[in-house]
Amino acid sequence: MNAASRIAADHAGRAVNRQLAGRRNRSLAATIFLLYLLLSTAIGLIALAVLLVTILQDGLPYLDVMLFENAPSANPDRAGARPAIIASVLVAVVLLATALPIAIGTAVYLEEFAPRDSRIIRLIELNIQNLAAVPSIIFGILGLAFLVRGLDLGPVLLAGALILGLQMLPTVIIAAREALRAVPDTVRQGGMALGATRWQVVWREVLPAAIPGIATGSILGMSRAIGETAPLLMVGAATFVSFNPGLLTQYTVLPILIYQWIKLPQDAFQGLAAAAIIVLLVILVTMNGFAIWLRNRYERKW
Amino acid sequence: MQATHPSSAPGGRPRLAATSRRLGERAIIGTLALAAGISVLVTVGIVIALLVPSIEFFAEISPAEFFGTATWAPLFEPPAFGVIPLIVGTLSTTLWACLICLPLGLGTAIYLSEYARPRVRQTVKPILEVLAGIPTVVLGYFALTVLTPTLRTLGWEVEIFNAFSAGVIIGVLLLPTVASLSEDAMTAVPRSLREGSFGLGANRFQVSTRVVVPAAISGIIASFVLAVSRAIGETTIVLLAAGQLARTSFWPGDSVMTMTAFIAGTGSGDVPTGSIEYKTIFAVGLTLFVITLILNIISIRLVRRFREVYE
Amino acid sequence: MDPTPSTAADSTAMESSRDRTPLGALGVAERTQADATPVEERDVVFDCQQVGVRYSGTRALRDVDLKIHSNAVTALIGPSGCGKSTFLRCLNRMNDLIPGAAVDGQIFYHGEELYQPQVDAIEVRKRIGMVFQKPNPFPKSIYDNIAFGPRVLGMKKDLDERIEQTLRRAALWDEVKDRLKEGALGLSGGQQQRLCIARALAVEPDVILMDEPCSALDPISTSAIEDLMLSLTNDYTVVIVTHNMQQAARVADMTAFFSVDQGETGTRCGVLIEVDRTERIFTNPAHERTEAYVTGRFG
Known part of the structure; x- marks a missing residue:
């Protein structure tokens, strides 16, 4: 704090001196700087707008009932995405049943029960922070080595979903911890002072108060997993699956199907890819919108 | 009156020892700790998954060739x-x-x-x-x-x-x-x-x-x-x-x-x-x-x- | 159902001498009982011997010798940093929750040492309730706030009746009886604090500790809480930390004055200067540091 404020004050002082020395120059630099800032901000927004418009242009002509009813086919006139959409929903269900409870349990343990000064706990925290930034393809390698080939599970939906779940863990853990941390300590003390145990206070007061934040983080984590492509390439999400997938069958999810369609030479498949992208984006935007609504609706000012 | 704190011992001294060992709670907290351990297992798994085949790889291909040469054609003949x-x-x-x-x-x-x-x-x-x-x-x-x-x-x-x-x-x-x-x-x-x-x-x-x-x-x-x-x-x-x-x-x-x-x-x-x-x-x-x-x-x-x- | 807590140490004579304020009565409590037996002769609830606290090795409080008597209000006063809140938190082992805090010396609660290994802090807190500086109701309904304690302690029988009695006891029933299912955070600050007191009463404690309970409240709410404190002494032992000397003078039977000792190395450590009947502390203290503080000449 001290060092930083000294540096800052020093800079400010020098800035003032220079300003007194050459006023005109300064305002030109300030104008150019502001233009740079506005341009920077605009580029992100423009990129998003162009992206969405292009995809709608390319995809809308191909967005029809067939896309939802038919299975992928070598003939673009009959190709659909039904098995992929079903698989994506199944993946979400597996994430909900496996990774989510583990992530929330981890967050509750680290935030409410873990000894603060323990080296092991600090190591676990560092580990989670690092895992959050490990490239997704590395998780694919993990799945390839242990699930698909090691356990000889083969390229089945469950293997892919579990890998996405592991990849999702750190994101949800970090979000859930923040939500728990936002519940003020006075709530915990109030409960403990009544003779409740730590767990009783956590279960009856802290968790309910943190649920909106945890739910928001969970949904955002799940939506990222559902849009993920790279690790699933490694665990063999197959290209053309014409049947409705189950947990232990081959499968392809929406992003993989889109990926495969993009790589096909016929223009019609590019259009189908764009149409499937629209479906994927609608799913993700709905999930994220719900998450953001949840956050705003139940956000509590303590 | 006496019913309110049945755990009070006769003679006026309150009984303050734990009335239960709270095994259920301990089990829950232990389970949560195990969940926290999974993230560590993931990292360990990643390291093992990468390291074991890599060691075998470098037994066949020297690190000098891997990091020091500029031709990448592992699927060709000769690789x-x-x-x-x-x-x-x-x-x-x-x-x-x-x-x-x-x-x-x-x-x-x-x-x-x-x-x-x-x-x-x-x-x-x-x-x-x-x-x-x-x-x-x-x-x-x-x-x-x-x-x-x-x-x-x-x-x-x-x-x-x-x-x-x-x-x-x-x-x-x-x-x-x-x-x-x-x-x-x-x-x-x-x-x-x-x-x-x-x-x-x-x-x-x-x-x-x-x-x-x-x-x-x-x-x-x-x-x-x-x-x-x-x-x-x-x-x-x-x-x-x-x-x-x-x-x-x-x-x-x-x-x-x-x-x-x-x-x-x-x-x-x-x-x-x-x-x-x-x-x-x-x-x-x-x-x-x-x-x-x-x-x-x-x-x-x-x-x-x-x-x-x-x- | 009898909302009165069992203070096992109460003598039968004292039981019969009690003049109960009718439930729900708000206003100046009659202090008939205080007139009957001098405070010093009532049962000793807490006998503290050489109590001290360290936070991560740094001493914050030392050598407190203090007796707290039943069915009375004991006020802990003193300048900030004198360790009065720290001391209060020793009495129900809330200091256990602060990482690095260590308590030494002995505190006998009805003759039972609180810091023996076999004593369970949860059991201690069931009997010794606490109200905090800032009202901290749970973010749920008024009903659920009061019900929390009975529910976790397994006192689920006649819950509705218990909640009504408790709210009446805290002089809050008439204000909230039509909106028990509404959120507690919608209450005014003073109502929230009385709800927190009611929440503590619902688990039938023996002692209520209050850590500057009025410091966040306006004068009218403060007055309501002070009246409540007085009426509570019929059934409970109350220990209150306050920075407000007038408040101590208004409500306390006994007052303990804490101060800060400056160590040679510049370390500051809280100490108990003296404890006595409130009127003596404010009119004729034994110690000159107390006199300097109560007359406003504190340096």
Whole structure:
């Protein structure tokens, strides 16, 4: 704090001196700087707008009932995405049943029960922070080595979903911890002072108060997993699956199907890819919108 | 009256020993601790998955050949295992990504933190969140079917698959990340520092560039380092837009193969388990993991140092 | 159902001498009992011997010798940093929750040492309730706030009746009886604090500790809480930390004055200067540091 404020004050002082020395120059630099800032901000927004418009242009002509009813086919006139959409929903269900409870349990343990000064706990925290930034393809390698080939599970939906779940863990853990941390300590003390145990206070007061934040983080984590492509390439999400997938069958999810369609030479498949992208984006935007609504609706000012 | 505290012993002394050993609660807390251990198992699993086949790989192919030669053709006859082209390909796409996301992300962050009115900020930030949430396969589609053809229409003879398009789009993907993390760092700078400088007669430009940015610099650099790490690890966009041609070229219009593209391309094929081709996936994966691990640790350290100063 | 807590140490004679304020009565409590037996002769609830606290090795409080008597209000006063809140938190082992805090010396609660290994802090807190500086109701309904304690302690029988009695006892029933299912955070600050007191009463404690309970409240709410404190002494032992000397003079039977000792190395450590009947502390203290503080000449 001290060092930083000294540096800052020093800079400010020098800035003032220079300003007194050459006023005109300064305002030109300030104008150019502001233009740079506005341009920077605009580029992100423009990129998003162009992206969405292009995809709608390319995809809308191909967005029809067939896309939802038919299975992928070598003939673009009959190709659909039904098995992929079903698989994506199944993946979400597996994430909900496996990774989510583990992530929330981890967050509750680290935030409410873990000894603060323990080296092991600090190591676990560092580990989670690092895992959050490990490239997704590395998780694919993990799945390839242990699930698909090691356990000889083969390229089945469950293997892919579990890998996405592991990849999702750190994101949800970090979000859930923040939500728990936002519940003020006075709530915990109030409960403990009544003779409740730590767990009783956590279960009856802290968790309910943190649920909106945890739910928001969970949904955002799940939506990222559902849009993920790279690790699933490694665990063999197959290209053309014409049947409705189950947990232990081959499968392809929406992003993989889109990926495969993009790589096909016929223009019609590019259009189908764009149409499937629209479906994927609608799913993700709905999930994220719900998450953001949840956050705003139940956000509590303590 | 006496019914209220039945545990009070006769003779007036309250009985304060635990009435139950609370085994149920202990079991729950133990289960939660086990859940916390899973994340450690994931890391251990990753390290084992990468290390074991890599050791076998380096028993056959010397590290000198792997890191020191510039021909990558593991699936050809005779095979060649020089990883330099993959590293150059990765650096090439990462370079273009950084040229986009670092300056633009920082500019966006300064604008949102120091210039924008609250309403503008409340509008722009969620939109950037949407951009950050666009699946990479969608951005890959955009790079391949929109950006590359546009570059060609503009008269730049880039290859269909090229490092530039992929890199630029990765940059667009990471722009919100840099913007959001840098903005967090800048908003954490105490208001009093800004007010002190405004009080000295400094204008917004001077306060931003000479007070806020220097004070938030470790947080900003942390966001940069994280962006570099993400750019290096990005897979889908490069697979779709940069191609799979391993060559040592920094020319932006050339098709290149990144480390991630090799891993995904080979891993999704049918290479037999235990073959040398299969093991290359892990050797390249280990290289990628070590590089990103170092960058991540640097970033985490910088963030921590920043937090220690201001929180 | 009898809302009165069992203070096992109460003598039968004292039981019969009690003049109960009718439930729900708000206003100046009659202090008949205080007139009957001098405070010093009532049962000793807490006998503190050489109590001290360290936070991560740094001493914050030392050598407190203090007796707290039943059915009375004992006020802990003193300048900030004197360790009065720290001491209060020793009495129900809330200090256990602060990492690095260590308590030494002995505190006998009705003759039972609180810091023996076999004593369970949860059991201690069931009997010794606490109200905090800032009202901290749970973010749920008024009803659920009061019900929390009985529910976790397994006192689920006649819950509705218990909640009504408790709210009446805390002089809050008439204000909230029509909106028990509404959120507690919608109450005014003073109502929230009385709800927190009611929440503590619902688990039938023996002692209520209050840590500057009025410091966040306006004068009218403060007055309501002070009246409540007085009426509570018929059934409970109350220990209150306050920075407000007038408040101590208004409500306390006994007052303990804490102060800060400056160590040679510049370390600051809380100490108990003296404890006596409130009127003596404010009119004729034994110690000159006390006199300097109560007359406003404290340096």
